[in-house]
Amino acid sequence: MATGSSVPPSPVLHAVRLGVRRGWAEFVQSLRSSQDQWFYLFTAFLAVGYLYLRRDTPVEGTDLFLPSVALPSILGGLLAFGLVIGPAYSLAMEKEDGTLLRAKAVPHGLVGYFAGQLVLHSSSIVPQMVAVLVPSFLLFDGLMADPSGWWTVAWVLVLALLATLPIGMAIGALVPSAQKVGMWGMLPVMLLAGISGIFYPIDALWGWVQVVAQLFPMYWLGLGMRSAFLPDSAAALEIGESWRTLETVLVLGAWAVVGALVVPALLRRMARRQSGSQVAAAREAATQWVK
Amino acid sequence: MGDNEPGGPVVEVRDLRMRYGDKDVLVGVDFTIDAGEVVCLLGPNGAGKTTTIEILEGFRERSAGAVTVLEQDPSRATEAWRARTGVVLQSWRDHPRWTPRRLLDQMGGYYAPYGTAERPRPVPTDELLDVVGLTELADQRIATFSGGQRRRLDVAMGIVGRPELLFLDEPTAGFDPQARREFHHLVHRLTDLEGTTILLTTHDLDEAEKLADRVLILAGGRIVADDTAERLALRAAIDVEVKWSRDGERFVHATQDATAFVHQLLDEHGDAVVDLEVRRASLEDAYLALVQSHESGRSDEAARAFTEVI
Structure with missing residues (x-):
C-alpha cells in the first residue's frame, strides 16, 4: 500500500482476524446455549417427525418413498430460513442493543463485527444440518442415491451461503426494529417455503406462482439438494424433467453478486446512523410493545 | 490540570x-x-x-x-x-x-x-x-x-x-x-x-x-x-435576596449589599417589617430555576435569565 494512505493495511487485516475470533466465540457460545440447542432440536424434530409420519408414502412416478424426496427439499428450506432469519434477527437486535455501536466505537470495529457475523452464521448451518441429517439417516433407508452426491451438497451449501446470507443482512439492516423482523423477514420466507416445492411438487401450483418461486433462492436450494441426494431418474419429477444444474448456479450466483454489491452499502448506511441516542430510543421502544 | x-x-x-x-x-x-x-x-x-x-x-x-x-x-x-x-x-x-x-x-x-x-x-x-x-x-x-x-x-x-x-x-x-x-x-x-x-x-x-x-x-x-x-458559584452569589412582609404584603428585593439595604428598610418602617429573610443565592438556585423553566418549555427565556444571574 502506498505511503500516506489513511488506512494502513495491517489494522484492517488485524480486525478481520479479531472478527473471525469473535464469530467463532459467538458460535461456541451459541452451541452451549440451551436456547439455541432447543431451536436446533425443535426444527429437527418437526422435520424428521414429518418425514417419519409419511415414511411409507410412495412418491408417484418413482420407486422412492416420501422421506427420500422431501428430506433434501427440507434441507434447502432450512438453509434458506436459517441464513435469512438468523442474520436478520442478529443485526436488527444488535443495532438496538448497542452491540453495533460498541463495534463502531473501536478502530475498525465494524470490520471485525461483520467478519464475525459471517463466521457465526456460516458455522450455524452445521449444527442445523447435523440435527436433521443424523436422525434421518438412522431412521430411513435410501436417502443418498450415490455417495458422490455429497460433493454436490458441498457446493450447494457454499452457494446457499453466498446467495442468502446477504438477504438476511439486508433485512436486518433495513428493518426499523427487531420486532419487525417477523413481518419483513419471517413472513416472506414462510410464504416462499410454501411455494418452493418443499412440501409438495412445485408443478402442482399455478404457473405464475411457479415463476415467482423460481425468482428466489429457496426453490433452487431445494432443487440443488434433490439433485445431490436423489437418483438421476427422479429428475423426471422436476420442471423441465431436469436438475437444471446450470440454472441453479446462475440464479444463486446472481443473488450472490447482487448481495455482494448492495449489502456493503446498506451496512455502511446502517452503521452511519448508529448513535447512543438511537440505542436509547430503541430501549424505550422495546419496553413499549403496545403503541 | x-x-x-x-x-x-x-x-x-x-x-x-x-x-x-x-x-x-x-x-x-x-x-x-x-x-x-x-x-x-x-x-x-x-x-x-x-x-x-x-x-x-x-x-x-x-x-x-x-x-x-x-x-x-x-x-x-x-x-x-x-x-x-x-x-x-x-x-x-x-x-x-x-x-x-x-x-x-x-x-x-x-x-x-x-x-x-x-x-x-x-x-x-x-x-x-x-x-x-x-x-x-x-x-x-x-x-x-x-x-x-x-x-x-x-x-x-x-x-x-x-x-x-x-x-x-x-x-x-x-x-x-x-x-x-x-x-x-x-x-x-x-x-x-x-x-x-x-x-x-x-x-x-x-x-x-x-x-x-x-x-x-x-x-x-x-x-x-x-x-x-x-x-x-461566586458569580451566582453576588446578589442577595431580601424578603419581608409589611401590612400583610410580601416584598422581594435583590441587592449586592444586603446589610445596608436592611438597615435602611428598618429605619424607614421599623416594627412594620415582619418575616424578614436574607438569603444569598447559590449556583444551585440559579441552576434549578434554569431547569424548571426549561422543563416548562421556556428554554430561551430560561437561558437568558440564567445569563443575567451568572
Missing part, C-alpha cells in the same frame, strides 16, 4: 449548530477543551448535551459550525483517530453470552496496532478488570450482571484503548450513591495517572461540581456559562 501536552486544544467547537427538521437544538455552541482537563457539560434534559457529545464522538453529522477533536474533524475522522478516543456507552443487553474477560480481550484487540511506547494499547485485561472492580466477576456471563456491574463494564470498555480523550454521556445515571463515589474516584485516577482529557455530560449539578475542572452549562441551544464550578 498539570500535564498540558504541546499543541492546540484537544476539542475546539465554533458556532456549532444542529437542527432536526424545523427544530433548532443547538444555535451556536462555542467552547474549547485543553489537554488533561475534565470538563462537564451540564444542562437540563433535552438541552442538547447528547447531541453535542455525539457530534464530537463522530457519531452524528452536525448541521453547521466548525468542530476539531484531536486535530481532526470527527465527521471525517480516521480509524487512527478513533483509536485515540474512548466512548463510554450505556449498555443495555448487548453481549449477554460473553464474559467480561473475553469481551475486553476482543474489544481491546482492535487497539493493538495503535499502541505506542508512551501509550501502550490496549490496557491489559486483568489490570482493567481490577480498575473497575470486576475481577471476581471476570468469567461470569454478562447476562447475569446487575445494572451497576454492567455500567462498570461499560467504563472498562470505554478506557480499554487507553484513550487520550474520553467521552462519558450521563455516566452515573442509575448508579447508587456508593457506585457513584467509586466512579468519581475512577475519573480522578484516569486524569491523574493517564492524563486523560475527559468530557462528560450530566444534568446533576452536584456531580459536575465534584468532577469537573470546568463546567459548561448548555441551555437554549448554546453555552450560557463556562467557568470553574467555584467561580460560577
Whole structure:
C-alpha cells in the first residue's frame, strides 16, 4: 500500500482476524446455549417427525418413498430460513442493543463485527444440518442415491451461503426494529417455503406462482439438494424433467453478486446512523410493545 | 490540570449548530477543551448535551459550525483517530453470552496496532478488570450482571484503548450513591495517572461540581456559562435576596449589599417589617430555576435569565 494512505493495511487485516475470533466465540457460545440447542432440536424434530409420519408414502412416478424426496427439499428450506432469519434477527437486535455501536466505537470495529457475523452464521448451518441429517439417516433407508452426491451438497451449501446470507443482512439492516423482523423477514420466507416445492411438487401450483418461486433462492436450494441426494431418474419429477444444474448456479450466483454489491452499502448506511441516542430510543421502544 | 501536552486544544467547537427538521437544538455552541482537563457539560434534559457529545464522538453529522477533536474533524475522522478516543456507552443487553474477560480481550484487540511506547494499547485485561472492580466477576456471563456491574463494564470498555480523550454521556445515571463515589474516584485516577482529557455530560449539578475542572452549562441551544464550578458559584452569589412582609404584603428585593439595604428598610418602617429573610443565592438556585423553566418549555427565556444571574 502506498505511503500516506489513511488506512494502513495491517489494522484492517488485524480486525478481520479479531472478527473471525469473535464469530467463532459467538458460535461456541451459541452451541452451549440451551436456547439455541432447543431451536436446533425443535426444527429437527418437526422435520424428521414429518418425514417419519409419511415414511411409507410412495412418491408417484418413482420407486422412492416420501422421506427420500422431501428430506433434501427440507434441507434447502432450512438453509434458506436459517441464513435469512438468523442474520436478520442478529443485526436488527444488535443495532438496538448497542452491540453495533460498541463495534463502531473501536478502530475498525465494524470490520471485525461483520467478519464475525459471517463466521457465526456460516458455522450455524452445521449444527442445523447435523440435527436433521443424523436422525434421518438412522431412521430411513435410501436417502443418498450415490455417495458422490455429497460433493454436490458441498457446493450447494457454499452457494446457499453466498446467495442468502446477504438477504438476511439486508433485512436486518433495513428493518426499523427487531420486532419487525417477523413481518419483513419471517413472513416472506414462510410464504416462499410454501411455494418452493418443499412440501409438495412445485408443478402442482399455478404457473405464475411457479415463476415467482423460481425468482428466489429457496426453490433452487431445494432443487440443488434433490439433485445431490436423489437418483438421476427422479429428475423426471422436476420442471423441465431436469436438475437444471446450470440454472441453479446462475440464479444463486446472481443473488450472490447482487448481495455482494448492495449489502456493503446498506451496512455502511446502517452503521452511519448508529448513535447512543438511537440505542436509547430503541430501549424505550422495546419496553413499549403496545403503541 | 498539570500535564498540558504541546499543541492546540484537544476539542475546539465554533458556532456549532444542529437542527432536526424545523427544530433548532443547538444555535451556536462555542467552547474549547485543553489537554488533561475534565470538563462537564451540564444542562437540563433535552438541552442538547447528547447531541453535542455525539457530534464530537463522530457519531452524528452536525448541521453547521466548525468542530476539531484531536486535530481532526470527527465527521471525517480516521480509524487512527478513533483509536485515540474512548466512548463510554450505556449498555443495555448487548453481549449477554460473553464474559467480561473475553469481551475486553476482543474489544481491546482492535487497539493493538495503535499502541505506542508512551501509550501502550490496549490496557491489559486483568489490570482493567481490577480498575473497575470486576475481577471476581471476570468469567461470569454478562447476562447475569446487575445494572451497576454492567455500567462498570461499560467504563472498562470505554478506557480499554487507553484513550487520550474520553467521552462519558450521563455516566452515573442509575448508579447508587456508593457506585457513584467509586466512579468519581475512577475519573480522578484516569486524569491523574493517564492524563486523560475527559468530557462528560450530566444534568446533576452536584456531580459536575465534584468532577469537573470546568463546567459548561448548555441551555437554549448554546453555552450560557463556562467557568470553574467555584467561580460560577461566586458569580451566582453576588446578589442577595431580601424578603419581608409589611401590612400583610410580601416584598422581594435583590441587592449586592444586603446589610445596608436592611438597615435602611428598618429605619424607614421599623416594627412594620415582619418575616424578614436574607438569603444569598447559590449556583444551585440559579441552576434549578434554569431547569424548571426549561422543563416548562421556556428554554430561551430560561437561558437568558440564567445569563443575567451568572
